[in-house]
Structures are given as structure tokens and as C-alpha cells.
Amino acid sequence: MxxxxxxxxxxxxxxxxxxRAGAVIFFARRYPLGAIGALIMLAFVTTAVxxxxxxxxxxxxxxxRASLAPPSDTHPLGADFMGRDMLARIIYGARISLAVGxxxxxxxxxxxxxxxLMSGFFGGxxxxxxxxxxxxxxxxxxxxxxxxxxxxLGPSLGNTIIAIAIPLVPNVARIIRSNTLALxxxxxxxxxxxxxxxxTRIAFTHVLPNTMAPLIVLATAQLGAAILVExxxxxxxxxxxxxxPSWGRMLSESAAEYVRTAPWLVIFPGVAxxxxxxxxxxxxxxVRDMLDPRQRF
Amino acid sequence: MDPVLPSQSATHAQAAAQPxxxxxxxxxxxxxxxxxxxxVDGVSFSLRRGETLAIVGESGCGKSVTALSLMxxxxxxxxxxxxxxxxxxxxxxxxxxxxxxxxxxGKEISMIFQEPMTSLNPVxxxxxxxxxxxxxxxxxxxxxxxxxxxxxxxLVGIPDPMERVKEYPHQLSGGMRQRAMIAMALAxxxxxxxxxxxxxxxxxxxxxxxxxxxxxxxxxxxTAMILITHDLGVVAETADRVIVMYAxxxxxxxxxxxxxxxxxxxxxxxLMRSIPRLAxxxxxTASAGRLQEIPGTVPxxxxxxxxxxxxxxxxxxxxICRREYPRxxxxxxxxxxxxxxxxxxxxxxxx
Numbered sequence: 001m002x003x004x005x006x007x008x009x010x011x012x013x014x015x016x017x018x019x020r021a022g023a024v025i026f027f028a029r030r031y032p033l034g035a036i037g038a039l040i041m042l043a044f045v046t047t048a049v050x051x052x053x054x055x056x057x058x059x060x061x062x063x064x065r066a067s068l069a070p071p072s073d074t075h076p077l078g079a080d081f082m083g084r085d086m087l088a089r090i091i092y093g094a095r096i097s098l099a100v101g102x103x104x105x106x107x108x109x110x111x112x113x114x115x116x117l118m119s120g121f122f123g124g125x126x127x128x129x130x131x132x133x134x135x136x137x138x139x140x141x142x143x144x145x146x147x148x149x150x151x152x153l154g155p156s157l158g159n160t161i162i163a164i165a166i167p168l169v170p171n172v173a174r175i176i177r178s179n180t181l182a183l184x185x186x187x188x189x190x191x192x193x194x195x196x197x198x199x200t201r202i203a204f205t206h207v208l209p210n211t212m213a214p215l216i217v218l219a220t221a222q223l224g225a226a227i228l229v230e231x232x233x234x235x236x237x238x239x240x241x242x243x244x245p246s247w248g249r250m251l252s253e254s255a256a257e258y259v260r261t262a263p264w265l266v267i268f269p270g271v272a273x274x275x276x277x278x279x280x281x282x283x284x285x286x287v288r289d290m291l292d293p294r295q296r297f
Numbered sequence: 298m299d300p301v302l303p304s305q306s307a308t309h310a311q312a313a314a315q316p317x318x319x320x321x322x323x324x325x326x327x328x329x330x331x332x333x334x335x336x337v338d339g340v341s342f343s344l345r346r347g348e349t350l351a352i353v354g355e356s357g358c359g360k361s362v363t364a365l366s367l368m369x370x371x372x373x374x375x376x377x378x379x380x381x382x383x384x385x386x387x388x389x390x391x392x393x394x395x396x397x398x399x400x401x402x403g404k405e406i407s408m409i410f411q412e413p414m415t416s417l418n419p420v421x422x423x424x425x426x427x428x429x430x431x432x433x434x435x436x437x438x439x440x441x442x443x444x445x446x447x448x449x450x451x452l453v454g455i456p457d458p459m460e461r462v463k464e465y466p467h468q469l470s471g472g473m474r475q476r477a478m479i480a481m482a483l484a485x486x487x488x489x490x491x492x493x494x495x496x497x498x499x500x501x502x503x504x505x506x507x508x509x510x511x512x513x514x515x516x517x518x519x520t521a522m523i524l525i526t527h528d529l530g531v532v533a534e535t536a537d538r539v540i541v542m543y544a545x546x547x548x549x550x551x552x553x554x555x556x557x558x559x560x561x562x563x564x565x566x567x568l569m570r571s572i573p574r575l576a577x578x579x580x581x582t583a584s585a586g587r588l589q590e591i592p593g594t595v596p597x598x599x600x601x602x603x604x605x606x607x608x609x610x611x612x613x614x615x616x617i618c619r620r621e622y623p624r625x626x627x628x629x630x631x632x633x634x635x636x637x638x639x640x641x642x643x644x645x646x647x648x
Contacts, residue, residue: 195403197403
């Protein structure tokens with residue numbers, strides 16, 4: 001029989017983790033893909049926040065001489081047909097993607113949680129009507145729904161966020177509602193009633209916090225989808241309007257005309273979108289695994 | 298901190314004065330698909346200050362529904378309190394509106410539940426849960442609530458309360474969680490504490506600790522207690538008086554000593570005989586050594602027989618039992634029962 005190294009087993013189980021930094025390293029080892037996702041997201045967020053520090057060019061300044069310049073020392077990722085630096089535009093584009101992705105996810109989760117909690121906790125005819133509305137909304141795919149919303153609201157940053165947030169609502173509301181239905185029957189809810197707590201207060205202090213774990217999992221998963229839909233809307237000309245650089249519109253502007261002559265105009269925004277969505281998905285999977293109660297010990 | 302009553306005041310002599318809780322002809326019915334279920338059918342009792350009253354019976358006899366009815370926590374639908382009165386210090390709780398009732402719950406009358414594992418919110422520290430109950434009733438502002446929480450945790454015997462307040466329920470053992478539940482229930486110093494099977498989910502050694510704790514708290518705080526249980530061992534150890542319930546009705550009531558010495562209802566006798574007894578099993582005769590169960594099961598509450606509900610399972614049953622429900626009457630001083638044949642029961646249950 002093999003000799004068991006108790007110390008090694010313990011350290012693998014995380015028994016030696018003392019500091020916060022230690023915990024980060026421990027989780028990075030346990031979920032390597034999640035760590036990669038987290039790094040990508042970290043790079044993405046840093047880029048977005050410090051865009052004006054990182055970028056060497058102004059993303060909106062045109063330069064006729066640099067029109068369609070291929071990647072070089074001055075323009076590492078080339079320049080578009082108006083001579084605007086691609087690197088700067090991609091860096092600033094991260095801001096749009098981040099704002100829309102995070103904004104839409106937060107807004108969608110906020111509305112969805114309110115709707116789901118009310119629907120699940122108070123039930124009755126409110127629940128019935130709300131759920132049928134959610135059914136109708138879910139009948140349309142996220143992108144189609146967002147398209148309709150964006151087209152009717154008109155192009156602007158705020159409207160894009162709303163257009164993507166609303167279609168997210170049914171997903172969130174569903175999850176929160178089903179969790180609420182189960183939580184509502186828990187003995188601790190009965191115990192809260194027995195100490196004299198009102199129903200509304202029980203809903204907010206006892207039920208809502210218990211739905212946060214599945215909500216976080218859903219939110220990280222939806223973040224990628226929201227960023228992707230933003231790109232798609234921008235590609236179709238319904239997203240954040242000119243002159244703000246959006247990865248999706250950078251693609252659409254160049255795809256048809258320049259894909260042969262200046263492929264860098266298509267490749268780099270495409271890579272940026274893929275990388276970020278890939279990062280959110282990896283991170284989302286790791287978060288799901290971490291918060292899964294069956295794997296907690 | 299509330300004044301601690303002198304420990305002797307909690308016991309019988311002085312407590313006889315006036316009841317803190319008076320329940321009259323309580324009726325809680327459930328309207329279900331299989332028909333009307335009279336889960337509690339005309340139950341009356343009174344509870345004196347500092348007294349412990351046990352309500353015993355098999356599962357489904359209506360003891361938990363009685364407890365929930367006192368708190369007005371019966372789920373509606375399907376349940377509804379259709380009649381009777383529950384007077385707490387003279388105020389009829391059944392007449393209060395929802396808001397007023399909420400102010401009573403947890404402050405005047407508290408409850409602890411069977412499942413310490415799931416009766417605490419898993420994502421909230423126990424300190425917050427207790428202080429929340431306190432602040433809810435305006436008993437204390439945040440800072441005072443914290444101090445009182447620590448005090449309560451200490452009172453229920455949780456070691457190292459300064460550390461424990463910050464812990465989540467999953468970090469505590471079952472016994473510790475039940476202690477925390479008790480601390481929460483008693484935080485506002487209620488007049489009445491209802492304990493619904495408080496020890497059933499705990500293992501035996503912990504059971505004894507919790508019962509001991511509850512007894513000592515009763516002496517310290519002077520809280521009257523209703524103890525709901527199916528465990529006659531628990532009853533013998535902690536209660537002053539006992540009510541035996543069967544099929545939604547009260548069938549017998551007496552002091553603990555009286556009841557164990559001389560049960561006057563065949564059902565009570567059956568319950569006592571079904572407790573395993575070590576001494577008898579070791580060197581009793583074959584018949585005494587065997588555990589005697591009560592034959593049959595509790596009848597469906599939706600289809601009770603015409604006469605005495607226990608008649609189909611009763612060795613003493615005669616025609617009158619099947620025809621007419623026996624009067625609930627005083628058979629001996631302070632000992633009431635509902636049985637046609639109490640006089641034939643004679644002799645102690647523990648033969």
C-alpha cells in the first residue's frame with residue numbers, strides 16, 4: 001500500500017492557507033482555467049479603466065496619411081481607413097464593452113431579482129401574470145429581443161444598456177423565483193415569523209440573501225452574453241453611436257470592404273471580443289464550481 | 298438586562314395565582330381535498346406563570362397545530378382557527394390584527410422549533426439573527442442589541458460568545474444551534490415559550506443538556522413554557538403538568554406525578570407501556586419484558602369514528618365507547634380525563 005503523505009494531502013486541501021494572497025494562489029491552483037479567465041478579465045478591466053493612460057493615440061483623431069496603415073512601430077495594430085490608431089480604438093473600445101456588459105448585467109439582475117422575489121414570495125395572481133409575461137419575453141432569443149429594443153429606443157449608450165438588460169430579466173427572474181419558492185418553505189422563514197417579522201422584511205432579509213449564490217453564477221455567465229450582444233448590435237449599427245469606438249462596429253465598418261486589403265481591421269477587434277467573452281466564460285464556470293453547494297467542504 | 302426573578306418564584310406555590318395564558322375551546326380545522334380535518338377540536342387549558350406544561354401524543358394528534366395556533370402561524374389555506382380564544386394576560390390573541398399579532402410574536406410569546414439545522418438562516422451570523430429579533434421589537438438599538446445578544450449567548454451556555462456571534466450556523470453543532478435558537482426566542486424575555494419537540498432532532502447526551510438548560514432558564518427568567526413532545530421521558534424530567542392529546546382532542550390532564558402514578562385514560566397507559574424499560578427487559582417475565590405497542594394507528598382525522606376516537610384501539614372499549622364520546626371530567630382531584638372506563642383502569646401503569 002502506498003504511503004500517504006499527510007502534509008501534502010492537507011496542503012492540497014488548502015489547510016495551510018493563511019493569508020489572503022495564499023487563498024488567491026490556492027484557488028488559482030484548484031481552478032486553473034478560472035484563474036486564466038480572471039486574468040483576462042483583470043486585463044480587460046484595467047485596460048478599460050486606464051484607457052487614457054495606456055493608449056498612445058487619441059482614438060478619435062483622424063490622420064489621412066495613416067489611412068489603412070498596416071501594423072508598424074507607430075501603429076502596432078495598424079490604422080483604419082480614416083487613419084485612426086487601431087490599438088487606441090481597441091483600448092477605448094474596452095470601455096464601451098465593459099460599461100455595456102456590466103451595466104446591462106447589473107440592471108437586468110436588479111430588475112429580474114425584484115420581479116422574481118415578488119413573484120415567488122407573494123405568489124398568487126401577481127405570480128401568474130408576471131410569469132406569463134416572462135414566458136412571452138423568453139419566447140424571443142436574447143439577440144432578437146435586444147435588437148427590437150435597441151431599434152425602438154434609438155442608438156445611445158444608455159439605451160444599449162437597457163436594450164440588453166431587459167431581455168436578461170426573465171432568466172434572472174426565473175432563477176430567483178424558483179429559489180424563493182423553495183426558501184419560502186424553509187424552517188428559518190417560519191422561525192422569522194415566530195419572532196414577529198413582517199412578510200416583506202422576511203423576503204428581503206432572509207430570502208433574498210439566500211438567492212445570491214445562484215444569482216452570482218448566472219450574472220457571470222450573462223456578462224459574456226451581454227458583451228457579445230453589444231458587439232452584435234453595434235455590428236448591425238444599433239449600438240453605441242459614432243464616434244465612440246465599439247468593437248462590434250469596428251468589425252462591421254471594415255468587414256465588407258477591407259477584409260482582404262486590410263485584414264488587421266477585422267482580426268484585432270474580433271480577437272478582442274473573443275478573448276473577453278472567453279475570459280468571462282472561464283471565470284463564470286469557475287465561480288459556478290466554487291459556489292456549488294455540493295462541492296463545498 | 299431584565300431583572301432576574303428569584304428562582305423560587307417560578308415554582309408551584311406562588312405561580313398558582315393567575316394564568317398567563319388561557320386557551321378556551323380552541324378549534325383549528327384544515328379544509329383539504331379529502332375533507333374537513335379537525336386537527337385541534339375544542340382544546341382548553343391554562344398555563345400559570347413560570348409553569349411548564351407538556352402536551353404529549355403521537356404524531357398527528359394535533360399537538361404541533363395547537364402550538365402553531367397559539368402563535369397564529371397555521372398556514373391559511375388550508376388551515377384556519379375557527380373557534381375559541383387564546384388569552385395572553387387577558388388579551389385575546391385571536392382577535393388581534395396582523396400587525397398587532399406580529400408585535401406579540403417573539404416579544405410576549407416565542408417559539409423554538411424541532412429542527413435546529415434549518416431553523417437558522419444559513420447566510421446570516423447567529424449574532425445578527427438574535428440582535429435582529431431584539432431590534433424588531435424595539436427592545437434595543439443596535440449597540441444595546443449587541444450587548445444583549447452576547448448576554449443571551451452566555452446565558453444559554455454557548456462558550457466564547459464574543460467569537461460565536463460572528464459565526465454562521467454551519468459552523469455550530471446541532472446542540473449549539475439549538476442553544477442559539479433558545480437565545481433568540483428568549484431574547485425579548487417573553488412571557489410564554491413554546492418548544493415544539495426541541496430535543497427530538499438531537500442525540501441523547503445533547504438532549505439532556507438542552508433540557509437542563511431550559512429548566513434552568515425557566516428558573517432564572519420565570520418564563521412559562523409549553524413543551525410539545527412525544528417523549529414521556531422528557532415529560533417526566535421537565536414538566537409540572539401534562540396534557541395528553543389524541544386525535545385533536547384533550548383526553549387527559551394531570552400533574553406529572555399524578556399522571557405517571559395513575560393514568561386514567563387507556564391511551565395514556567398505552568403510551569407509558571410503550572417506553573422501553575431496561576430493568577424489566579433484563580429480568581422481567583416474557584410479557585412484561587416485551588415492549589407493548591398500542592395496536593392500530595391514529596384514525597384519519599377526516600373520518601373519526603362516532604364515539605371515542607380511541608375505541609378502535611382500546612382494550613377496554615365497550616358499546617358506549619363506540620356510540621358516545623365520553624365526557625371530559627374531573628376523575629380525581631386535579632386529574633381530568635375523557636374515558637368511560639377510567640375506574641376500570643386501576644393500578645399503576647408501571648406494573
